[in-house]
Amino acid sequence: MSDAPSVLFIGDVIGSIGRKALRAALPALREEHRPTFVVVNGENAAGGVGITSKIAEDLFSQGVDAITLGNHSFRQREVWSYLDEVKEIVRPANYLPSMPGHGSCVVERDGIKLGVLNVMGNLYLDPGRQMFTLAEAEVEKLLRQGCDHILIDVHAEATSEKVAMGWEFDGRVTAVVGTHTHVPTADARVLPKGTAYITDVGMCGPRDSVIGVKKELAIEAMRTKLPVRFEPSERDPWLCAVLIRAGEKPLSAVSIQPIQVSPLLY
Ligand SMILES: [Fe+2]
Numbered sequence: 615m616s617d618a619p620s621v622l623f624i625g626d627v628i629g630s631i632g633r634k635a636l637r638a639a640l641p642a643l644r645e646e647h648r649p650t651f652v653v654v655n656g657e658n659a660a661g662g663v664g665i666t667s668k669i670a671e672d673l674f675s676q677g678v679d680a681i682t683l684g685n686h687s688f689r690q691r692e693v694w695s696y697l698d699e700v701k702e703i704v705r706p707a708n709y710l711p712s713m714p715g716h717g718s719c720v721v722e723r724d725g726i727k728l729g730v731l732n733v734m735g736n737l738y739l740d741p742g743r744q745m746f747t748l749a750e751a752e753v754e755k756l757l758r759q760g761c762d763h764i765l766i767d768v769h770a771e772a773t774s775e776k777v778a779m780g781w782e783f784d785g786r787v788t789a790v791v792g793t794h795t796h797v798p799t800a801d802a803r804v805l806p807k808g809t810a811y812i813t814d815v816g817m818c819g820p821r822d823s824v825i826g827v828k829k830e831l832a833i834e835a836m837r838t839k840l841p842v843r844f845e846p847s848e849r850d851p852w853l854c855a856v857l858i859r860a861g862e863k864p865l866s867a868v869s870i871q872p873i874q875v876s877p878l879l880y
């Protein structure tokens with residue numbers, strides 16, 4: 615019998631150092647964990663804000679199956695038409711319907727269909743529509759498309775909203791994983807009804823930073839309250855991810871393992 619499917623989900627890739635870290639680490643992670651699917655949050659991949667079509671293509675060329683986004687989805691205007699055209703890149707489903715792109719996709723490997731859904735929290739972020747109701751509608755849509763497994767990337771600021779999403783979808787999807795804060799949380803677990811959950815996966819970016827930004831600039835902004843032009847740090851990359859092993863039953867997981875590695879780039 616073949617192994618149960620698994621998903622390697624990598625948190626927010628930040629700037630060129632995050633992309634280099636991903637490129638450096640992914641082959642070894644594949645070799646070690648043999649994931650069926652690789653899903654990456656790419657909302658900070660272009661210089662820390664947004665993603666371009668070229669960067670997305672580069673991620674897909676490395677065998678990434680799907681890219682999720684977040685509050686920086688539309689920062690690079692060039693990518694808007696790409697978001698409409700390419701199925702495997704998703705932005706939060708609860709953005710306005712008039713905005714470019716779509717909120718979910720289905721990818722298939724080894725005869726297994728994985729639904730990937732991106733939603734964004736309503737606390738301290740402004741997606742335009744309510745997260746829970748839109749997530750519900752999108753999950754139903756993915757089930758109608760015959761998904762064996764579903765992963766939800768909850769891109770949110772507040773831990774409370776992410777925890778609530780975990781409970782709300784426990785037993786109804788394979789995994790609920792949080793992104794956006796760039797700091798990994800220590801609460802990865804399989805919830806009682808079989809859904810893998812973590813409040814925040816963490817980032818694939820510079821650890822020598824304030825959540826990706828050069829720390830001197832972030833501290834200056836906090837101390838002075840004056841405008842400071844933020845730049846992504848280029849120092850001390852680390853890659854934060856989770857490996858989710860699915861269960862025999864559809865829409866269930868047996869384990870979620872946090873992975874944090876510091877690839878040597880130079
Ligand atoms: Fe982010």
Ligand SMILES: [Fe+2]
Binds near residue numbers: 684685
């Ligand atoms: Fe974000």
